[in-house]
């Protein structure tokens with residue numbers, strides 16, 4: 218089922234939680250709502266579900282205005298951060314619950330319920346846990362059961378609010394891969410709230426970047442990462458180094474240094490350049506060509522990569538990420554003076570809003 222969010226605004230008292238938000242989600246897509254804490258992700262999810270009223274705007278489900286449709290009639294499945302399983306019921310009974318409480322005329326037979334629950338437990342790869350109670354499961358297993366339970370009533374839309382937020386990093390990573398595979402099998406239109414950019418980029422077909430109640434950008438993970446539309450998106454997705462300067466003749470002038478920028482940029486006295494840590498070359502200080510002089514303060518080994526912390530001569534910090542092998546070949550160490558050269562700079566006018 219497709220979802221269209223049309224010009225939704227929502228206040229809580231004087232606080233503007235959502236400000237004219239519009240998003241089109243085609244049927245079968247997995248979309249991540251991504252943004253910092255308090256930007257309105259959960260509020261939007263609850264509005265789609267029909268759990269929250271709006272001041273203005275509409276939610277269209279499969280093209281029809283859902284404003285007057287009660288939560289139960291919207292055919293949405295919900296999975297929350299904190300597994301809301303019934304503690305006194307087995308895994309099997311938890312998954313069967315939504316089917317058993319259906320009004321008699323819509324309720325499948327007990328044999329049909331058994332068949333469906335067994336199939337769902339296989340889908341979430343936990344059939345062997347059917348007779349256990351929630352307290353006998355790991356956090357990751359509980360979330361998979363919560364998902365099976367949400368899917369049991371065959372929702373047209375699946376809404377997930379930080380479903381892996383309470384789990385440790387390794388389990389989280391496994392589960393998000395698993396969620397992606399599951400979605401590829403069942404193709405139910407899904408909206409997934411997260412404040413973890415890696416999770417959003419890895420799992421979703423498209424990412425909706427939200428900031429202070431507004432949508433900043435919507436796009437495929439590689440689009441929003443490679444072509445951020447605003448300074449907020451550039452700084453929210455991954456680490457970045459910032460350079461303040463002026464643009465003239467295809468260069469960003471940072472103090473007395475000129476760094477080449479690709480593409481067309483109007484001359485401006487107030488620009489910000491964004492460079493990701495892996496988009497720099499490090500060269501010995503006396504290497505010919507343009508670059509920013511800096512000193513290596515610290516080298517942190519993270520697997521095959523070296524995270525290099527540098528200080529520019531004006532005291533500003535830079536973070537560069539390169540292969541440890543490359544650093545060894547260059548013979549660079551802590552305390553060395555180097556020339557730092559961005560390979561790619563994204564330039565914005567300084568009057569555009571930045572991440573909070």
Ligand SMILES: Nc1ncnc2c1ncn2[C@@H]1O[C@H](COP(=O)(O)OP(=O)(O)OP(=O)(O)O)[C@@H](O)[C@H]1O
Pocket residue numbers: 229232234252253254255256257258259260261412
């Ligand atoms: N029932 C409410 N009454 C008053 N303010 C609310 C209510 N629900 C949410 N808010 C406020 O609206 C803003 C958006 O909240 P929301 O839960 O949608 O944010 P979020 O992006 O999901 O954040 P998080 O990632 O921290 O969950 C927050 O500032 C929050 O304090």
